[in-house]
Amino acid sequence: MDVEGEVARILAELRDRADPVRAESERRYLRSAFVHIGVPVPALRKVAVSAVRTPPPRGDLLALAAALWTVEDAGRPVHEARMAAVEVLVRRVALLDARDVPVAERMIRDSSSWVYVDNLAERVVGALVLRTPGLAPVLDAWAADDRMWIRRSALLALLPGVRTGAPDLARIDRFGGALAGETEFFIRKALGWVLREQSKKDPAWVVRWVEAHLGEISGVTFREAVRRLPEGDAARLTDAYKARPR
The missing domain is CATH 1.25.10.90 (Leucine-rich Repeat Variant)
Structure with missing residues (x-):
């Protein structure tokens, strides 16, 4: 998997679906300091899981999730990128094993x-x-x-x-x-x-x-x-x- 390319594609497709009004409403609802693009969850999920439609190697899955989780815009995390990171792990959780609980724990702590x-x-x-x-x-x-x-x-x-x-x-x-x-x-x-x-x-x-x-x-x-x-x-x-x- 071209992780960097997939991250760029996911972000581009999410930004194509940007709704500034929704973004501001969601930011207020979540009391978030993150950057919000304003993409409904079903659309976000469809874009994210398309990256793992074919099951990738476990290492690539983890690398993709990590890369999405750390996306920033103007020094702030991007909400939809973090949501996409979670979605790809959920979609391909069958590829994960006991070694990966600390990965999830780090994300929860963050x-x-x-x-x-x-x-x-x-x-x-x-x-x-x-x-x-x-x-x-x-x-x-x-x-x-x-x-x-x-x-x-x-x-x-x-x-x-x-x-x-x-x-x-x-x-x-x-x-x-x-x-x-x-x-x-x-x-x-x-x-x-x-x-x-x-x-x-x-x-x-x-x-x-x-x-x-x-x-x-x-x-x-x-x-x-x-x-x-x-x-x-x-x-x-x-x-x-x-x-x-x-």
Whole structure:
């Protein structure tokens, strides 16, 4: 693969689709200091994944992602280039292996928004952990990390297991207990998402977990956790949550 050529092509095609109004709106919504071109995600994804339509060698895939991730304009990262870096990794995650978790971790640590973190956490790291369960202890360290986006990633990386019916219940329980008292909105929301997805497969497990943590979990986590529970269980837990000691 001509990595430099592909990066130039991707950027040129994205700029051909530039929408300055969308760019400014998106920049404000994300509270971003990056350069924004203003390309809708479906169009961005189509341009990005065209570079890896034919599966490239693993090294070329990683080089392409790294090159896109570091694109700058006037000394500032380019939002759509970073999104493209994530998209090519997601599209060809099957080419990655255990050696590549640190690559995703570096990108997450270099992120300042869920818009990059969430796909890296769930669809790259989560996919690798699901495929290679021996990687799961990496998430134990992440759950206690000082960096909020890394802690969020520890939770979101559990979602592929939940969605495929192979949940890591021990880690959901342990991470949930450790992070239940978090004040960070993005952690509270992520925990709620994991519990909500698990409730679609095993509502009884989620009911028991929520009952055991009523005094700790935030309203954000609670609302997500009970959203897909059977109506009777959700109503009973809601009454108990409202009546809990404060």
